[in-house]
Amino acid sequence: xxxxxxxxxxxxxxxxxxxxxxxxxxxxxxxxxxxxxxxxxxxxxxxxxxxxxxxxxxxxxxxxxxxxxxxxxxxxxxxxxxxxxxxxxxxxxxxxxxxxxxxxxxxxxxxxxxxxxxxxxxxxxxxxxxxxxxxxxxxxxxxxxxxxxxxxxxxxxxxxxxxxxxxxxxxxxxxxxxxxxxxxxxxxxxxxxxxxxxxxxxxxxxxxxxxxxxxxxxxxxxxxxxxxxxxxxxxxxxxxxxxxxxxxxxxxxxxxxxxxxxxxxxxxxxxxxxxxxxxxxxxxxxxxxxxxxxxxxxxxxxxxxxxxxxxxxxxxxxxxxxxxxxxxxxxxxxxxxxxxxxxxxxxxxxxxxxxxxxxxxxxxxxxxxxxxxxxxxxxxxxxxxxxxxxxxxxxxxxxxxxxxxxxxxxxxxxxxxxxxxxxxxxxxxxx
Ligand code: GAP
Numbered sequence: 493x494x495x496x497x498x499x500x501x502x503x504x505x506x507x508x509x510x511x512x513x514x515x516x517x518x519x520x521x522x523x524x525x526x527x528x529x530x531x532x533x534x535x536x537x538x539x540x541x542x543x544x545x546x547x548x549x550x551x552x553x554x555x556x557x558x559x560x561x562x563x564x565x566x567x568x569x570x571x572x573x574x575x576x577x578x579x580x581x582x583x584x585x586x587x588x589x590x591x592x593x594x595x596x597x598x599x600x601x602x603x604x605x606x607x608x609x610x611x612x613x614x615x616x617x618x619x620x621x622x623x624x625x626x627x628x629x630x631x632x633x634x635x636x637x638x639x640x641x642x643x644x645x646x647x648x649x650x651x652x653x654x655x656x657x658x659x660x661x662x663x664x665x666x667x668x669x670x671x672x673x674x675x676x677x678x679x680x681x682x683x684x685x686x687x688x689x690x691x692x693x694x695x696x697x698x699x700x701x702x703x704x705x706x707x708x709x710x711x712x713x714x715x716x717x718x719x720x721x722x723x724x725x726x727x728x729x730x731x732x733x734x735x736x737x738x739x740x741x742x743x744x745x746x747x748x749x750x751x752x753x754x755x756x757x758x759x760x761x762x763x764x765x766x767x768x769x770x771x772x773x774x775x776x777x778x779x780x781x782x783x784x785x786x787x788x789x790x791x792x793x794x795x796x797x798x799x800x801x802x803x804x805x806x807x808x809x810x811x812x813x814x815x816x817x818x819x820x821x822x823x824x825x826x827x828x829x830x831x832x833x834x835x836x837x838x839x840x841x842x843x844x845x846x847x848x849x850x851x852x853x854x855x856x857x858x859x860x861x862x863x864x865x866x867x868x869x870x871x872x873x874x875x876x877x878x879x880x881x882x883x884x885x886x887x888x889x890x891x892x893x894x895x896x897x898x899x900x901x902x903x904x905x906x907x908x909x910x911x912x913x914x915x916x917x918x919x920x921x922x923x
Pocket of ligand 1: 635
């Protein structure tokens with residue numbers, strides 16, 4: 493993990509939030525490469541889940557919602573983790589993560605206070621008056637925005653069961669113990685699906701989404717042996733769930749959750765119907781009956797999958813006696829698709845190389861690098877996962893052709909500049 497964290501900072505993927513002030517625990521900033529990769533993950537997810545399916549629509553709800561939403565959802569009452577303090581070092585930890593009664597910070601044994609429940613909702617105030625009546629919460633999940641809009645989506649799109657609503661957005665949880673870099677933070681992004689089905693079909697759809705979601709990761713190049721599905725024990729289920737399985741990835745710190753796929757029953761629609769007084773149900777015209785659909789919820793983060801994609805792609809190799817660090821990212825996820833590299837800073841080469849770069853920019857996310865030897869520049873691109881380097885050399889000035897070098901095989905092919913966009917397009921899957 494240390495190698496990964498260092499690479500992420502050095503190359504501009506991820507920085508500590510407010511670093512010059514000493515940082516803020518549980519918050520991270522995505523740099524120039526990080527934001528590209530994060531956007532690629534979200535775009536790929538949206539394409540698979542919304543664009544390519546005929547049974548899904550997207551939406552984008554506000555982060556701030558009526559406070560009663562969080563009463564109905566059960567978050568005000570039950571969204572809490574047990575917390576203990578170490579009497580020796582004053583460190584604060586999640587009680588369920590303490591092993592052998594030993595403080596993870598100072599090592600003291602048996603020095604913990606009694607566990608107290610700590611609500612994870614971030615509270616703030618809407619408007620100028622800071623009183624109980626103006627309390628609002630930063631949403632801890634995007635899901636509720638889709639439940640409370642069930643009726644709006646249904647009537648505006650005239651969908652039939654089964655159908656889903658998908659959403660990507662920020663969520664906030666006042667985690668007791670943010671940790672493992674971007675794995676557990678207080679501000680993070682989620683990509684959530686709420687899939688509405690007839691109650692009797694819920695188990696079948698639950699199974700279907702488990703397989704689909706694992707397939708999404710393997711299709712994007714994650715090694716299958718580093719992924720597994722783990723079912724929650726009944727006593728570990730969230731208050732709303734009838735069943736839940738996590739997609740887990742084998743991180744350097746162990747098997748950890750990337751996303752949860754839950755059967756939420758009709759809990760949310762029933763709760764919001766009761767609290768709001770607006771009935772949230774579906775009228776089945778064929779059967780002539782009202783049904784409150786069950787909901788299957790594949791709920792992924794963005795940050796955890798991003799970390800898993802980087803960890804999984806990270807390789808160290810030896811090439812001609814030298815270490816080569818490589819991010820073997822799927823091209824759809826790679827922040828930069830092609831880097832244009834003039835063989836040197838020679839004044840005859842640079843204008844042509846810049847011309848080639850300008851030609852590529854409208855089509856792909858690209859970069860240009862002319863500092864240091866060509867070998868070092870290849871290594872720099874390998875380290876950030878750039879699938880293709882385009883080299884402009886002295887022959888280019890004569891034959892108007894360039895070399896495309898592929899990241900993993902390091903194979904090189906010569907293509908005419910006039911066909912370069914097409915040649916890269918053929919090699920890059922659409923994203
Ligand atoms: N709507 C259901 C829900 O939010 P969850 O298991 O609490 O379920 C879903 O969260 C996903 O959101 C997790 O699998 C994880 O990827 C991401 N996530 C949750 N809490 C997080 C945190 N504190 N930091 C980063 N990602 C988090």
